[in-house]
Amino acid sequence: MIEINNISKSFNGKEVLKGITSTFKKGETNLIIGGSGTGKSVLLKCMIGLVKPDKGNVLYNGRDFYNSDKEVQQSIRREMGVLFQGGALFDSKTVEENVRFPLDMLTDQSVQEKQDRVAFCLQRVGLEAAAKRMPSEISGGMKKRVGIARAIVMNPMYLFCDEPNSGLDPLTSVKIDELIKEITEEYQITTIIITHDMNSVMEIGQNIMFLYQGDKLWEGISSDIIKTDVPELKEFLFSNKLLREMER
Amino acid sequence: MSVIGKYFIFLGMLFGKGEKLSVYWRRLMEECVGIGVSSVFIVAIVSTFIGAVSCIQTAYNLVSPIIPISTVALIVRDMSILELAPTITCIVLAGKVGSNIASELGTMRITEQVDALEVMGINSASYLVLPKVIAAMLTFPMLVIFAGFLNIFGGYMAGTLTGVITERDYLNGIRDSFVPYNIFFMCVKPFVFGFLIATISSFKGYFTQGGALEVGKASTGAVTNSCISVLVADYLLAQLLL
Numbered sequence: 001m002i003e004i005n006n007i008s009k010s011f012n013g014k015e016v017l018k019g020i021t022s023t024f025k026k027g028e029t030n031l032i033i034g035g036s037g038t039g040k041s042v043l044l045k046c047m048i049g050l051v052k053p054d055k056g057n058v059l060y061n062g063r064d065f066y067n068s069d070k071e072v073q074q075s076i077r078r079e080m081g082v083l084f085q086g087g088a089l090f091d092s093k094t095v096e097e098n099v100r101f102p103l104d105m106l107t108d109q110s111v112q113e114k115q116d117r118v119a120f121c122l123q124r125v126g127l128e129a130a131a132k133r134m135p136s137e138i139s140g141g142m143k144k145r146v147g148i149a150r151a152i153v154m155n156p157m158y159l160f161c162d163e164p165n166s167g168l169d170p171l172t173s174v175k176i177d178e179l180i181k182e183i184t185e186e187y188q189i190t191t192i193i194i195t196h197d198m199n200s201v202m203e204i205g206q207n208i209m210f211l212y213q214g215d216k217l218w219e220g221i222s223s224d225i226i227k228t229d230v231p232e233l234k235e236f237l238f239s240n241k242l243l244r245e246m247e248r
Numbered sequence: 249m250s251v252i253g254k255y256f257i258f259l260g261m262l263f264g265k266g267e268k269l270s271v272y273w274r275r276l277m278e279e280c281v282g283i284g285v286s287s288v289f290i291v292a293i294v295s296t297f298i299g300a301v302s303c304i305q306t307a308y309n310l311v312s313p314i315i316p317i318s319t320v321a322l323i324v325r326d327m328s329i330l331e332l333a334p335t336i337t338c339i340v341l342a343g344k345v346g347s348n349i350a351s352e353l354g355t356m357r358i359t360e361q362v363d364a365l366e367v368m369g370i371n372s373a374s375y376l377v378l379p380k381v382i383a384a385m386l387t388f389p390m391l392v393i394f395a396g397f398l399n400i401f402g403g404y405m406a407g408t409l410t411g412v413i414t415e416r417d418y419l420n421g422i423r424d425s426f427v428p429y430n431i432f433f434m435c436v437k438p439f440v441f442g443f444l445i446a447t448i449s450s451f452k453g454y455f456t457q458g459g460a461l462e463v464g465k466a467s468t469g470a471v472t473n474s475c476i477s478v479l480v481a482d483y484l485l486a487q488l489l490l
Contacts, residue, residue: 048367049366049367050363050366050367070265073369074369077367077368077369078368078369080367082363082364082367084360084363084364085360086359086360088359088360088361088363088364089361090361090364091355091359091361101368102368104271105267105268105271105368105370106368106369106370
């Protein structure tokens with residue numbers, strides 16, 4: 001379980017996050033949604049320790065990330081898997097080396113153990129055939145899947161995904177969403193997904209938080225989101241013509 | 249001043265908590281190949297031609313009948329050892345290696361590869377930059393020794409082939425009044441320059457923010473600042489050690 005309490009962050013005097021508080025449960029896909037520039041990615045970076053919040057704290061199973069010593073922070077970090085927006089694969093390494101990288105760096109496993117684990121993770125995301133290819137030789141959707149494989153290779157307790165569907169066609173987006181949901185349920189991970197993709201909201205969102213101009217305007221379960229009476233959320237949800245017609 | 253302060257904090261980060269020694273050893277070997285071995289060709293070309301031009305131009309200016317022609321070789325040797333091999337080679341390396349380091353790290357930063365390392369709990373500055381700095385400090389002196397040899401060889405080839413100096417005079421000249429300390433001085437310079445070029449370029453690349461345009465700017469800034477720092481350090485070393 002991850003708890004965030006009163007997270008605030010400003011850049012050059014501009015308040016990007018205004019006291020966000022929430023709880024993300026284990027084994028659920030938690031979605032943070034909102035338009036561009038609403039502070040979703042900054043909130044994610046605050047949670048994973050890339051940007052230090054001005055106020056507030058982040059608790060990982062009760063362990064306060066920002067008020068702990070470096071060793072505790074390090075151990076929390078090693079329980080995290082992060083899928084970055086562009087995949088963030090290392091250009092100079094093959095797909096297989098990218099997935100094996102955390103094992104090489106952070107564990108003392110034998111070569112065989114590492115090979116088995118990498119093969120398992122690549123097979124889990126359906127990319128065993130692409131193991132020897134370079135990131136420049138694979139598609140955007142494949143990069144995301146390699147990113148997921150790398151994120152789960154260390155058996156994380158917390159999975160963070162920053163816009164996993166950006167730049168993907170609808171079909172690949174659905175596959176990526178399903179994969180994340182399956183992994184979350186299979187390994188009972190606390191998953192947090194930043195997205196503005198409505199398909200994801202409807203398909204895999206269990207607990208959803210809506211951010212608007214740095215404020216949390218709505219939070220709830222996916223079945224309630226359609227019934228919302230928050231005008232900003234309604235505007236966000238029914239921004240396209242098809243959905244507006246469906247609403248009517 | 250804040251940039252200088254940030255630079256020193258960055259240097260401190262390099263020596264912060266690191267990873268396993270085997271990881272650094274593998275990275276160091278990769279960087280030695282990337283920084284040192286891949287620069288051999290450009291260093292060879294530049295050094296040979298600079299040596300050749302030095303010989304021809306020195307001979308052109310030394311027209312006094314009371315100065316022996318072997319002095320041309322002596323001047324080429326001392327110019328090569330004291331200045332041309334260490335400084336010009338390192339200026340060339342600042343362009344080649346410096347821009348490469350800055351653009352590599354800058355691209356890693358803007359594509360979130362550096363963030364990926366950080367969230368894994370890896371000291372990204374130490375993992376990415378420290379092997380580059382050590383590789384530069386190890387390979388630059390080797391490249392400079394190689395460049396010094398080729399400077400003198402280039403002078404020999406140009407001098408003897410064009411007939412401005414005989415082989416015997418050239419060989420006598422490069423042996424005349426030789427000061428072994430100058431070789432030590434020649435090796436100290438690239439050691440210092442290697443550190444400056446690698447750290448300044450890494451600093452520029454590591455803190456890149458934005459997109460492709462900013463990576464280009466970081467690369468240009470890395471080369472410019474590295475060249476200036478090499479020239480300032482060159483003056484300071486000459487003042488201190490000669």
